[in-house]
Structure formats: C-alpha cells, structure tokens
Amino acid sequence: MTGLMSLTLASSLLAETAYDFFICANVNRNYVIGSTIVTTNGLFQRDPASAEWRHFGYNDTTLSAVAFDPRDHDVIYTTSLNGIWVSYDGGDSWKMTNSWDMTEGRDVAVDPHAPDTVYLALPDGIAVSPDRGQTWARRENGLPDRGKFTQTLAVDRSTGGRVLAGCEKGVFLTENAGGVWRQVLPTETQVNDIEQSPHDDQRWVAVTDTHGAWHSTDGGATWSQLAGLPDEEAIYNVTFDPTNPARLAIASWVYGVWTSEDGGETWIERNAGLPADPRAWRVGIDPNSGRLYASIFQETLYYSDDFGRSWAPDALEGSLVNAFHSIPRLQH
Amino acid sequence: MVLSLALPLGAQPAFEQPFSREPVESLDQRRADYLDRNKQKQDWRLGLYAENDFATMDNSAIAMLLTRGEEIEACNRRVIELMEKPGTGPFWMFPVTMVAYAGRDKLSVEARQAVRDAWRTTRQLRGDTENHWVMYHTAMYLMAQMYPDEPGTEWWNGLSSEENFVEGRDWLLDWMNLTTTIGQGEYNATHYIGEYAIPLLMLKVWAADPAMRQRASIVLDWLFAELATVTLDGVLRGPNSRTDDTSVTERWNALATYFSWQLFGNVPAGERFHGWGWGNYFAVLAEHYQVPEVIYRIATDRKQDILQHDRARSRRIWRYSDEHMRPIYKTQYLRDNYAVGSHQGGISDPIQSHVWDVTWSVDDPRGVHNTMFSLHPHSSGRVQQMFFCTFPEPMPPGVTYEGKPSYNSANKLLGCSPYEQVMQDLDTVIALYDINPADDFPQVNGFFSKDLTDVEEHASGWIFARGGTTYLAYRPLAAFTWEPHIRYPNSRDPNITEETGGRVLVSPHVKNGTILQAADGSEFSSMAAFQAAILALPLSYALEPVPTVHFTSLRGKELSMTYGETPRVEGTPIDYEGWQLFSGPHLNSELHSRVLTITHGQLGRVLDYNTLSITDVVLP
Numbered sequence: 001m002t003g004l005m006s007l008t009l010a011s012s013l014l015a016e017t018a019y020d021f022f023i024c025a026n027v028n029r030n031y032v033i034g035s036t037i038v039t040t041n042g043l044f045q046r047d048p049a050s051a052e053w054r055h056f057g058y059n060d061t062t063l064s065a066v067a068f069d070p071r072d073h074d075v076i077y078t079t080s081l082n083g084i085w086v087s088y089d090g091g092d093s094w095k096m097t098n099s100w101d102m103t104e105g106r107d108v109a110v111d112p113h114a115p116d117t118v119y120l121a122l123p124d125g126i127a128v129s130p131d132r133g134q135t136w137a138r139r140e141n142g143l144p145d146r147g148k149f150t151q152t153l154a155v156d157r158s159t160g161g162r163v164l165a166g167c168e169k170g171v172f173l174t175e176n177a178g179g180v181w182r183q184v185l186p187t188e189t190q191v192n193d194i195e196q197s198p199h200d201d202q203r204w205v206a207v208t209d210t211h212g213a214w215h216s217t218d219g220g221a222t223w224s225q226l227a228g229l230p231d232e233e234a235i236y237n238v239t240f241d242p243t244n245p246a247r248l249a250i251a252s253w254v255y256g257v258w259t260s261e262d263g264g265e266t267w268i269e270r271n272a273g274l275p276a277d278p279r280a281w282r283v284g285i286d287p288n289s290g291r292l293y294a295s296i297f298q299e300t301l302y303y304s305d306d307f308g309r310s311w312a313p314d315a316l317e318g319s320l321v322n323a324f325h326s327i328p329r330l331q332h
Numbered sequence: 333m334v335l336s337l338a339l340p341l342g343a344q345p346a347f348e349q350p351f352s353r354e355p356v357e358s359l360d361q362r363r364a365d366y367l368d369r370n371k372q373k374q375d376w377r378l379g380l381y382a383e384n385d386f387a388t389m390d391n392s393a394i395a396m397l398l399t400r401g402e403e404i405e406a407c408n409r410r411v412i413e414l415m416e417k418p419g420t421g422p423f424w425m426f427p428v429t430m431v432a433y434a435g436r437d438k439l440s441v442e443a444r445q446a447v448r449d450a451w452r453t454t455r456q457l458r459g460d461t462e463n464h465w466v467m468y469h470t471a472m473y474l475m476a477q478m479y480p481d482e483p484g485t486e487w488w489n490g491l492s493s494e495e496n497f498v499e500g501r502d503w504l505l506d507w508m509n510l511t512t513t514i515g516q517g518e519y520n521a522t523h524y525i526g527e528y529a530i531p532l533l534m535l536k537v538w539a540a541d542p543a544m545r546q547r548a549s550i551v552l553d554w555l556f557a558e559l560a561t562v563t564l565d566g567v568l569r570g571p572n573s574r575t576d577d578t579s580v581t582e583r584w585n586a587l588a589t590y591f592s593w594q595l596f597g598n599v600p601a602g603e604r605f606h607g608w609g610w611g612n613y614f615a616v617l618a619e620h621y622q623v624p625e626v627i628y629r630i631a632t633d634r635k636q637d638i639l640q641h642d643r644a645r646s647r648r649i650w651r652y653s654d655e656h657m658r659p660i661y662k663t664q665y666l667r668d669n670y671a672v673g674s675h676q677g678g679i680s681d682p683i684q685s686h687v688w689d690v691t692w693s694v695d696d697p698r699g700v701h702n703t704m705f706s707l708h709p710h711s712s713g714r715v716q717q718m719f720f721c722t723f724p725e726p727m728p729p730g731v732t733y734e735g736k737p738s739y740n741s742a743n744k745l746l747g748c749s750p751y752e753q754v755m756q757d758l759d760t761v762i763a764l765y766d767i768n769p770a771d772d773f774p775q776v777n778g779f780f781s782k783d784l785t786d787v788e789e790h791a792s793g794w795i796f797a798r799g800g801t802t803y804l805a806y807r808p809l810a811a812f813t814w815e816p817h818i819r820y821p822n823s824r825d826p827n828i829t830e831e832t833g834g835r836v837l838v839s840p841h842v843k844n845g846t847i848l849q850a851a852d853g854s855e856f857s858s859m860a861a862f863q864a865a866i867l868a869l870p871l872s873y874a875l876e877p878v879p880t881v882h883f884t885s886l887r888g889k890e891l892s893m894t895y896g897e898t899p900r901v902e903g904t905p906i907d908y909e910g911w912q913l914f915s916g917p918h919l920n921s922e923l924h925s926r927v928l929t930i931t932h933g934q935l936g937r938v939l940d941y942n943t944l945s946i947t948d949v950v951l952p
Contacts (some may be wrong), residue, residue: 035419081457124650290493297726
C-alpha cells in the first residue's frame with residue numbers, strides 16, 4: 001500500500017470529503033544547493049482527520065507543481081529544479097524522465113480527456129508526453145522563439161487537447177494537444193498563473209508580473225483586464241474558491257493577499273493578521289472546506305476560515321508553498 | 333575551534349617562504365616544485381586533524397589520505413559517517429565521486445557500500461548554473477561508469493546506469509562543444525574556475541573512455557591557457573563573468589590564485605591557504621597534471637605586451653532578452669607592471685560580473701587592493717528573472733544572504749548593468765552610462781583603493797594617482813562626492829561591514845561616464861610629467877542627449893564613443909562581429925573552429941577538439 005493511499009484510507013473523514021488536497025512545499029529557509037537537507041520538503045497531503053500536513057515521496061526542496069492521473073492517483077507528476085519526476089506507485093519510487101536539455105520544470109498538467117497526455121512547462125518552452133510521462137518531446141509550434149518562458153499550464157477540462165500556457169509574452173492556446181499554439185492574450189511581462197473556474201468552464205483568470213490580472217469568459221479566446229486589481233507589481237497566483245463561485249483570491253509579494261467576493265468585479269486587501277510586509281507567495285483554497293491558505297515567503301503557512309478577514313498560523317514554519325493542488329477523491 | 337587549536341600559525345611553509353616570479357628553467361626542478369607545492373597544500377589540509385583525529389575530516393581530506401594510502405581505517409569510519417547524512421547537489425556529488433574513485437580499491441566493503449547507498453537513496457539537484465551542471469554531470473558520468481549495468485532502482489533518479497552515463501556524457505559533450513566553439517559562459521571566473529578545473533581533471537584521470545579523457549585534457553589546457561594569458565603575476569583581473577565582493581578589489585584573494593600558485597608558482601599563498609578550500613580537491617589529483625611548457629611560459633612572462641581580443645558568451649538567458657546568450661567581447665591588454673581589461677558592458681551574469689578594470693602589479697599582492705574601475709551599481713529583480721526561474725522581488729534581497737552581500741546596496745562594486753557601455757583601446761578605457769532615472773541606484777561608483785598613492789583631484793577634472801609604479805588618470809564626467817569603501821567580512825550577512833581605508837567616488841547622475849588612462853612608471857620622469865601629458869590630450873564630451881566622448885589617448889588613438897552606438901577607433905567602428913574566439917600573441921582560435929593555438933616564442937601547442945589531438949610544435 002502506498003503512502004498516499006494509506007494516508008487517504010487512514011482518514012476517518014474519508015466519506016465526508018470529496019477532494020484530496022496537496023501542496024508542494026520548501027520548508028528549508030535559506031537552503032543553498034549542496035548543503036544537507038535538515039527538514040522535510042516536497043509533497044504534503046492534508047489529512048482531514050488530524051488536520052496535519054503529511055509528507056510523502058522524496059525529500060526535495062525544489063518541487064514547483066504536482067499533477068495526478070485522474071484514473072489512478074498513484075500516478076504522480078512533479079516538476080522540480082531537475083525537470084520532471086514521475087511516480088507510478090503513489091510516491092514510493094520516482095523517475096526523472098526529462099532529458100538533459102530540459103531543466104527547471106515550472107508546471108505540469110494532465111489532460112483529463114486523454115490522461116496519457118501530460119504537459120510540461122519549461123523556462124524555454126513546452127514539452128508534451130504521450131505516454132504518461134515516460135518520454136517527452138518539445139511542442140512549441142506557434143510559440144515565439146524568444147518569449148516562451150512558460151510558468152504555468154492549464155488544461156481545459158471541458159475539451160480534450162485544449163491547453164492554455166502562461167508565457168513571457170502572453171497566454172497561448174492550443175486546441176490540438178500542443179500541435180500548434182496561438183497567442184490569445186499578449187502581455188508585456190510574464191504570465192505567472194492561469195486558472196479555470198471550477199464553476200464555469202468558460203471562465204478563466206490569468207495574472208502577470210507587471211501586466212495586471214485578466215479574465216476570459218469565452219474559454220480563453222478573448223481577455224479583458226480585471227480593473228479592481230493593481231497592475232504595477234507582480235501577482236504570483238490566483239485561485240478560485242471551489243465552494244463559492246463568487247470568491248477568488250490572489251497572492252502578491254508587494255500587495256499581499258487580495259480577495260474578491262463578487263466574481264472578480266471588486267477586490268479588497270486582506271493582509272490584516274498576516275506578517276507585516278506580507279510577501280505572499282501563493283494562495284490556495286481547500287475545496288473541502290473553503291479554507292483559504294496563504295504561503296508567506298519563508299514564514300509559517302497561514303489560513304483563514306473567513307476568506308481573509310482574519311488569519312491564523314498553520315504548520316510548516318519557514319516554508320514556501322509553490323503549489324496547492326486538489327483532486328476529486330476516487331471512490332474505491 | 334578544532335582548526336585553530338590544531339594549527340599553530342607558521343606551520344604553513346607556502347605562506348612564509350619567499351617566492352620568486354622568475355621562471356624555473358629546469359623542467360625537472362619545475363616538476364619538483366609543482367609537486368612540492370601540492371604536498372604543502374595536502375600536508376596543510378591533513379595537518380588540520382591533529383593527533384590522528386580524523387573524525388571531522390571532509391571529503392577532500394579523505395580523498396587525499398586514500399590517494400596516499402594512509403589512515404584507511406579512519407577513512408572508512410568517516411566515509412560511513414558522512415554518508416549517513418548526504419548532501420544534495422553538485423557541490424556534494426563531485427567530492428563524493430572523488431572519494432569513491434580514490435577509495436575504490438582501498439575503502440572497506442562497508443564504506444564503499446555506504447557511498448553506493450547514498451547514490452541510491454538521496455535525491456540530488458542538478459542546479460541551475462553552468463558550473464553546477466559541469467560538476468553534476470561529471471559526477472553522474474563517473475559514478476555510472478563505476479557501477480555499470482544497474483537498473484534504475486539502484487539510482488536516486490530512477491535512471492539506469494546506462495541512462496545516467498549517457499545523459500552525463502551527452503551534456504558534457506555539448507558543453508565542451510559550446511565552449512570550444514563560441515566560448516565559456518562563466519569565463520574568467522575568479523572562484524568558479526575550480527568548479528570547472530576539478531571535474532575536468534577527474535574526467536582526465538578517471539574516465540574509462542579514452543576520447544573523454546582526451547576531451548577533458550584539451551578543455552583543461554584550454555582553461556589554463558586562458559588563465560595564464562590573462563593573469564598579471566598570477567593574479568586574475570577583470571573582466572570576469574563572476575567574481576565576488578572581496579576578489580573584485582583584493583584581486584589576489586581568489587581561488588584562481590590557487591591555480592596560479594599551484595600551476596605556475598608565480599604568486600604567494602595566503603595565510604592558512606585562506607579562500608582556497610576547493611583547491612583541496614584539485615590537489616588530490618594534481619600529480620596527474622602539469623601545464624605544458626608553453627602555458628607555463630605565457631603565465632610567467634610579461635616582458636612583451638599582450639593584447640588579446642577574445643570572445644566568450646553570457647550565461648544563458650531564459651527571458652526578457654532577444655538573445656539566448658549574449659556574445660561577450662573581451663579586450664585584454666597586459667604589460668609588465670599593469671593590465672587593463674574589459675568587455676563591452678551590458679548584462680553578462682545576473683549578480684557577480686565585473687566589467688572592466690586596471691590592475692597593477694605589486695611585490696606582494698596579499699591584502700592589497702591593486703585595482704581601479706567604475707560601475708553602475710545595478711540591482712534588479714528583472715535581471716534575476718532573465719537568468720533564474722524566479723519572481724521579481726525575492727532575489728535582490730535574498731542573494732545578499734547567499735554569498736553576494738553587496739548585491740542590493742548602492743555602494744556595491746560588483747556587478748554589471750544594462751546601462752553601462754565600455755570601449756577599450758590598449759590602456760585606455762571609456763565607460764559611458766545612461767541610467768534609467770527610476771533605477772534603484774541611479775549613480776556611478778568609482779573604486780579608489782587604499783593602496784593608491786599620489787592621489788590628486790586636479791582642477792581640470794582629472795583625478796591622478798599611482799598604483800604601484802603605474803600612473804593612473806581617471807576622469808569622471810559628472811560631479812561626485814566621496815564615500816568610504818566598505819568590505820563585507822561575512823559573505824552571508826550584508827549587515828556586517830568594515831571600512832577599508834579606500835574610497836568610492838559616487839557620482840549621482842544618470843548621464844555619466846568615466847575615462848581611464850594608464851601608463852607605465854617608466855614612461856614618465858614624474859607624476860607632473862604624466863599629468864602634463866594627460867592634460868595635453870584632446871578631450872571633448874557631452875552628457876546630453878546621451879553621453880558621448882571624443883578622446884585622443886596617450887597612445888595617439890582617436891577614440892569616439894556615443895552611448896548606444898558602436899565605439900570608433902580612428903573613426904572606424906570596432907568590428908565586434910569579426911572578432912575571433914581568441915586573437916592575440918598567445919591565443920588564437922577562429923570562431924567555431926574548435927581549434928586553439930597556444931604560442932609563446934618558438935613554443936606552440938595546438939588543441940584540436942575536432943580531431944581530439946594535442947600537438948606540440950616548434951615555431952620558426
């Protein structure tokens with residue numbers, strides 16, 4: 001039995017929750033390459049029974065994203081400084097499957113309509129695996145020669161082979177599994193995150209370094225700027241609340257945590273209760289409870305049960321959470 | 333504490349003995365001296381562990397003892413202990429690879445198994461820089477060679493021995509191809525030179541494939557040929573892809589000096605071999621290498637002026653640039669008593685570049701700040717994003733706790749800027765600045781060493797000084813004030829600083845420039861004569877709309893430079909596109925040729941990476 005599955009089955013609240021909730025965390029403040037790792041880093045799953053973060057898999061300080069095969073949650077993909085790691089046994093063993101000329105994986109996404117197909121975001125483009133991450137090939141037709149630093153990938157859950165990529169020079173869309181990409185939102189600076197609404201598959205939000213936040217209501221074909229958010233400094237990520245279609249949140253080093261409770265029309269700063277100079281690294285929402293999490297740069301992970309009006313410290317002191325990820329729990 | 337108790341000062345011959353810069357003519361004596369220096373380094377390192385207490389020794393000491401065949405039981409114990417808490421990444425991987433090879437027929441079965449287990453259980457990091465990858469792939473290549481035919485379950489990354497070996501080999505071949513074709517990315521690095529030299533020596537000694545051994549030999553000679561050519565009395569000066577807050581002013585105080593000391597013997601060692609820690613790993617294998625005669629002669633002879641026009645490349649750029657790697661055009665002019673070097677300016681490396689300087693010779697360079705230069709102290713999250721997978725904000729303050737303490741400070745003397753452009757002709761440098769007014773630090777800093785003499789701010793606007801015997805004329809193009817020069821004694825704490833006695837010329841004007849003219853002490857009878865010669869040189873300049881300078885150098889060259897345009901010498905734009913990989917009296921290589929010809933007098937060596945041949949020739 002794998003670590004992931006044993007944790008899942010150990011939960012007494014299994015029947016009450018619909019999602020497994022994960023983070024990729026670096027809990028190693030001021031770690032420098034070469035030193036011995038003295039803390040536990042990498043993949044953690046929220047245990048609804050104990051309300052603790054349970055580590056599984058390798059101890060890796062550099063995980064940036066995680067994805068699962070929707071058919072079999074023992075198939076796990078994580079991006080890291082080294083590239084892409086794949087596990088076929090729930091995290092007990094892993095293989096680094098990228099070639100030497102692919103490095104510093106930024107994001108990974110599985111097509112739910114064709115789960116053998118996996119997308120890998122790289123600092124110099126995009127690679128696609130047709131065989132559950134065993135092999136990878138560049139799929140960059142239509143991306144600019146320069147400007148294809150890809151920070152984020154999001155597969156459209158409504159249509160197979162339809163993927164949005166957040167690149168240095170905008171949002172790019174493929175409708176044939178990476179066969180060709182076209183720019184659907186030009187930006188001056190890096191697109192840091194793209195999210196699809198869990199409530200409306202035509203609704204997307206993208207956030208950028210210094211080009212503000214944008215949303216689309218037609219599946220990513222056209223975009224307009226979200227006027228309620230500042231756009232001079234970088235917004236690191238955005239998240240929808242799976243429990244409430246009106247609620248969104250963003251994280252920003254300079255602005256901290258901002259939330260909207262009217263579908264993105266208006267936004268309000270929600271930093272009261274967070275450390276001064278908040279340096280918000282990432283926000284995420286537990287789809288089981290609507291609890292809002294904020295990873296504060298090399299501080300403790302914080303959470304809010306009133307959507308940012310108040311905050312309390314969680315565990316993982318000195319951490320960076322690079323990704324929050326939830327998947328519908330498989331019924332066994 | 334153990335170190336200080338175990339090691340009384342004065343126990344280090346290399347520090348106390350007088351040294352000579354005279355070339356050693358006898359090949360046998362030169363070899364004997366080389367081996368003696370290596371023995372001193374090893375003895376010093378092993379001497380840290382007094383009374384046979386080897387419980388705290390590191391991998392370099394273990395590897396030294398293993399190669400000597402000494403204290404094997406202590407090595408066994410320490411290896412097993414160290415492998416209980418493996419490190420992560422290339423700085424751990426290559427030392428342990430060295431231990432594994434040095435001990436492959438000496439370590440106990442249990443100790444060797446401990447090493448083997450660590451490579452199965454502990455996830456390693458490739459890193460994200462050129463030197464990281466050289467170390468990482470060398471280690472993977474050699475370890476996979478040591479343990480062939482094993483499945484992925486026996487390796488930390490799930491790849492089989494064959495897959496690991498092929499990946500390491502392919503990366504190394506790609507890097508060597510690139511380096512011999514368009515140049516090294518981390519060129520002329522004052523510290524990171526070790527992270528190249530050591531893995532290359534490991535491959536030269538331990539690779540089973542004779543072609544890989546030969547490739548490593550070629551690239552190692554290549555690396556040291558350039559070191560020999562661009563050092564002044566064994567001291568590596570600018571330009572540097574990467575240096576550090578200490579080395580940029582105290583030019584001797586760098587790991588590169590260890591290599592000059594070991595290979596050429598023309599520079600003194602520091603007390604307790606301070607700063608030369610990585611040299612311990614080279615020392616383990618140093619007996620298997622010695623620079624060829626021609627490289628030795630280049631390093632130890634400055635009787636003839638050297639003018640090299642060479643190319644390198646920037647670090648690879650992920651984003652916010654139209655170029656994947658910028659070509660770097662280096663001008664190196666070395667004379668007997670001073671050297672002037674530069675590249676064209678702009679961004680080369682995100683944090684630690686050093687663009688230009690004049691550095692002068694001193695009898696004993698230890699503790700001496702024998703250099704002069706200016707720079708725009710640029711700190712930028714956007715620049716970090718060009719090279720790293722990071723957001724804009726965290727790195728500028730973050731790196732100041734990771735060995736780059738000055739990075740986010742206005743007073744820094746390290747780094748390049750997108751707002752600096754530089755031209756050099758022989759011993760004249762013109763640096764122009766057109767700084768974005770919104771930049772964090774809209775100023776130009778000029779370094780004026782504590783070791784300068786005869787400093788005079790002349791009414792003409794020139795600042796005159798002497799560095800050693802070298803005459804220096806420094807012309808700031810905008811108003812300035814003086815600030816104390818500070819150093820950062822703790823490279824991981826930017827809040828700890830000390831004044832050195834030197835000064836920094838701070839010119840808080842975004843349209844700006846520096847002109848520097850150097851001359852040898854023998855060229856003028858007095859400082860007054862030098863000043864008169866400088867004041868007689870035609871000079872005109874303007875700062876608006878962009879900085880522009882017309883200057884006739886001390887060598888009679890009409891130099892014209894306008895920010896944003898190609899500089900001109902005698903009215904002709906400098907043909908950067910036409911520059912070869914190396915071009916000069918000692919090093920010559922056509923761009924893309926993969927052939928380096930090294931010459932000194934009648935001596936020649938041709939490194940042909942295409943045919944994997946090393947040919948020594950005698951020139952007419």
